[in-house]
Amino acid sequence: MPVLMTVEALECFLAAEFPQAYHPASGLVVEAVWDGGCRVRQRFREDSLRPGGTISGPTMMALADFTMYVALLGAIGPVPLAVTTNLNINFLRKPGRCDLTAEARLLKLGKRLAVGEIVIPREWRSRAARARDVHLFAAQHVAAGWATALCA
Numbered sequence: 001m002p003v004l005m006t007v008e009a010l011e012c013f014l015a016a017e018f019p020q021a022y023h024p025a026s027g028l029v030v031e032a033v034w035d036g037g038c039r040v041r042q043r044f045r046e047d048s049l050r051p052g053g054t055i056s057g058p059t060m061m062a063l064a065d066f067t068m069y070v071a072l073l074g075a076i077g078p079v080p081l082a083v084t085t086n087l088n089i090n091f092l093r094k095p096g097r098c099d100l101t102a103e104a105r106l107l108k109l110g111k112r113l114a115v116g117e118i119v120i121p122r123e124w125r126s127r128a129a130r131a132r133d134v135h136l137f138a139a140q141h142v143a144a145g146w147a148t149a150l151c152a
Contacts (some may be wrong), residue, residue, distance in 0.1 A: 001036050001109060004077040010070060017080045021066065028066060033074040037105040040067040044099050054094040060129045061089055063102045064118040068133035071104035072114050082137035085113075089131040095120075100128065112136060 005013065007030050014022035014030075022028055027043035042048075042063045050056040065084055072082050100120055108115040113136055120129040 001075050003033055003035055003074050005074050007033055010073055013078050030070055036075060038071040038074055039101055039103045040070055042100045044097060057091060060120055063100055064089055064131040065133060067102040067104040067118050068116045068135060071106055071116055072135050075106055075109055079137050082135050084133060085136045086134040087131060089129055091129050093128050095128040
């Protein structure tokens with residue numbers, strides 16, 4: 001599946017359509033988009049800690065879900081109403097006070113549903129969390145020129 005949105009187009013689209021989650025203070029950075037996947041970074045924020053000094057589960061769940069959304073947009077183009085229908089996450093090891101990265105890959109992309117797998121590594125060869133995410137999206141895709149027109 002070809003990449004339909006570049007990192008720059010995704011950043012512009014997310015800032016316009018999803019400003020409550022994607023803004024400078026959110027700490028979210030779209031690092032890369034490739035055929036069927038992407039990588040997103042969540043910069044460390046003190047307010048993401050839970051008691052015990054580890055990054056909270058809701059922070060990792062939000063990162064996994066957002067990363068899947070970015071991977072899906074990269075594959076289908078700018079479709080604002082792509083919504084999560086299921087998210088299952090396993091917390092494998094606790095991450096410390098650091099940035100987190102998440103990598104998503106699409107396992108199945110149908111006409112209305114996408115299934116993806118997201119891995120949040122803790123350090124080299126170690127995983128903090130692994131998630132499966134299912135998104136529902138509109139059957140008709142928006143023209144790929146949307147982001148260019150909006151962000152020009």
